[in-house]
Amino acid sequence: MKILEQTHDQFADAFLRRYGKGTHYSTPVYRHVMQTGGTGLDRLPIFSQMPELAGRLQRDLVLDAGPVVNQVEDHGVIKFVTRLADGLEIESVVIPMFRRFTLCVSSQVGCRMGCRFCRTGKMGLMRHLTTAEIVGQVFAARHRLGVDVRNVVFMGMGEPLDNLESVLPAIRVLGDQRGLDIARRHMTVSTAGLIDGIDRLARIDGAPVNLAISLNAPNDAIRSRLMPVNRAMPMADLQAALRRYPLSRKGAIFVEYVLIEGINDQQAHAQALARYLAPLNAKLNLIPYNPAPGSDLKAPSPSTYERFLGWLVAERVFVRRRGEKGGRIMAACGQLGGRECCASGTCL
Ligand code: SF4
Incomplete structure (x- = not known):
């Protein structure tokens, strides 16, 4: 069983x-x-x-969480590797936040979305995870590592809305009060912008989960260069889907913007981004790009980051700064998936 x-x-x-x-x-x-x-x-x-x-x-009883075969820690951030039954490995990241622990879970081995700034995207899609393999990451964090995980974010390896057959049941299992008991308001699904998937997630039975969108660009031209998914699902259609998404009480859409030197860091970009977000109830996370070895994209300098942040604040955007927690163990944004150390897309 x-x-x-x-x-x-x-x-x-x-x-x-x-x-x-x-x-x-x-x-x-x-x-x-x-x-x-x-x-x-x-x-x-x-x-x-x-x-x-x-x-x-x-x-x-089959407790097929798979063994944790590696674990590294950097400033309280723990990245652990689980070996699956077929020998493939996935990575999950424990992030301490405001006296709670958040677990960033993977939903696929690899990913087919091909975002240019992401290490996982370079792997291509190897396979979808099963429901048990997704839930197993929370189970392993709680009962193998002994971490009291209270928030779950689907921001690890893979595009969760590309694997809704496993992700939707996983949300139901994780939320069961007689089991792992993670409240829906403490779960966040992050997507590169799969519109059908957003609409399907919106129709889940029971309370909605939080939605995060990995936006990363102020217009279609830049976004399509960074994220191929945008060519089929442009920003205007995405914005309409985000406006349809049911928010919990006091809820907001979390928008992630990875700032990349010389790509999406101009004042006109900040102004266009502000216009795009204006009709949405959005909270923006501004994340400095954290280059992986071999990447042709550059991290923003501290002054570029501060300047861009200032432009957003001047445009009255609700923006939160995000540091590089876990950067030294490659558990930061876009860095999960390296065979030698880790694996993920838009992890916090
Ligand atoms: S950022 Fe997310 S959706 Fe894009 S390639 Fe990486 S894991 Fe896939």
């Missing part, structure tokens, strides 16, 4: 079919596995009279 891909109700149904036992048994098992990591099932009081059922369950 692959528990990491199941909500409590799905697990309870499977449990009833397989063992003929109802929620009196299945609910404590689900809680125990998801909330403590699942060891010592036979010590649960409900099994005191039924040790053989506990033993059978222990053999049947």
